[in-house]
Amino acid sequence: MEMHVDDQDGLTVVRVDDTRIDASVAIQFKDTFRGLVSGRQGTVLLDLSMVEFLDSSGLGAVVAARKLLGPNRPLDLCGLQPAVDKVMALTRMNTVFKIYKDRAQAIAQTAPAPGTI
Amino acid sequence: MRLGATDRSVRAALDRLCDRLDGAGVEPELIDLSRIVLAEVLNNIVEHAYGPDRDGAIDLSVQMIPKGVRCCVMDDGAPMPDGDVPHTERPVADAGAPMTWPEGGFGWHLVRDLTSQLCYRRGAGRNDLTFEITLP
Numbered sequence: 001m002e003m004h005v006d007d008q009d010g011l012t013v014v015r016v017d018d019t020r021i022d023a024s025v026a027i028q029f030k031d032t033f034r035g036l037v038s039g040r041q042g043t044v045l046l047d048l049s050m051v052e053f054l055d056s057s058g059l060g061a062v063v064a065a066r067k068l069l070g071p072n073r074p075l076d077l078c079g080l081q082p083a084v085d086k087v088m089a090l091t092r093m094n095t096v097f098k099i100y101k102d103r104a105q106a107i108a109q110t111a112p113a114p115g116t117i
Numbered sequence: 118m119r120l121g122a123t124d125r126s127v128r129a130a131l132d133r134l135c136d137r138l139d140g141a142g143v144e145p146e147l148i149d150l151s152r153i154v155l156a157e158v159l160n161n162i163v164e165h166a167y168g169p170d171r172d173g174a175i176d177l178s179v180q181m182i183p184k185g186v187r188c189c190v191m192d193d194g195a196p197m198p199d200g201d202v203p204h205t206e207r208p209v210a211d212a213g214a215p216m217t218w219p220e221g222g223f224g225w226h227l228v229r230d231l232t233s234q235l236c237y238r239r240g241a242g243r244n245d246l247t248f249e250i251t252l253p
Contacts, residue, residue: 023160024124053149055156056227060220063210071216083149090230091223096210 001028005036009107012040015047021058029058033065044069045106049079054087063093074098078106120159122166122173122192127159134179141181150250151179151186154231157224158190158246166194166244185251187234196239202228202246 002017014036021029037044046062048054054062066075078100080088088094100106120130131152138148159175167173176191197203207226208219229235232248239245 020128022124022128022156023163024128053152053156055153055160056221056223057160059223063218063220066215066218067220082146083153086149087153087227090227091208093210093218096212096215096218 001025001032003029003032003036005040007040008103010042011107011110012037012042012044013047013103014044015049016051019050020053021048021051021061022053022055023057026057026061029061030064030068034068037069041073043074043076043110045076045078045100045103045110047079047103048077048081048084049102051079051084052081054084056087056091059087059091059093066097076100076106076110078103118177120175120177122163122171122175122194124160124163127156127163130159130177131156134177138179138186143181143186144252147185147250147252150231150252151188154228154248154250155188155190157228158188161224162190162192162194162244166192166197168195182249182251185249187249188247190244190246192244193242194244196244197237200237200239202235202237 004015004017006013014033018025069075076098079102080099100109118130118133120126134155135148135152138151162175171194173193178189180187203225205222205225208222210218232250235248237246
């Protein structure tokens with residue numbers, strides 16, 4: 001599963017470069033996510049802008065990724081395409097994840113201001 | 118269409134089906150809904166009706182109806198528990214307790230929320246599930 005991590009303005013951004021998070025890649029998604037965020041601190045933003053489809057196994061994997069970060073380290077989401085947005089809304093999981101329109105909006109609203117410690 | 122009961126085959130079959138629906142001029146929203154529902158139904162057959170130790174096939178047919186599609190899915194796996202599509206509690210996540218958020222149990226709720234005329238029959242060792250997906 002193709003995923004990519006970078007640090008943007010103090011925020012760890014994990015982008016999924018696959019078009020799907022489904023039952024066939026759910027375990028791979030969790031394992032890759034764990035590797036990418038290990039040794040990093042703070043909020044993680046999961047950029048889903050390439051993901052056209054998420055099934056309930058994929059959603060479960062995203063929830064598992066949230067839990068890998070521990071109780072106090074948020075996992076926020078951005079870039080939800082229509083089918084992904086639909087699954088998040090129908091399962092009400094859109095009410096517990098912070099969801100941003102895109103990466104720029106997430107960074108503007110969550111990254112620490114320059115110069116803060 | 119007939120597909121093997123594996124995660125990979127399900128993904129490939131959904132791609133083929135959605136391409137066909139797109140080619141037939143079906144609205145993107147209806148294609149998305151069909152993919153969401155069929156992914157859950159087909160994954161359930163792979164994971165539960167056949168399970169990890171059993172190979173098998175799934176027969177899927179999709180027919181156009183006014184403002185929607187009518188789907189029929191058949192397999193030779195184990196019957197549904199209690200002879201019907203599972204009725205389970207809807208999983209609920211407590212915003213303040215992320216470590217307790219549900220990682221599963223969403224599938225049949227997605228199916229029920231997005232379909233009508235959902236009907237399960239068991240006969241001659243086969244599961245037969247039919248349903249309709251229509252745009253409002």
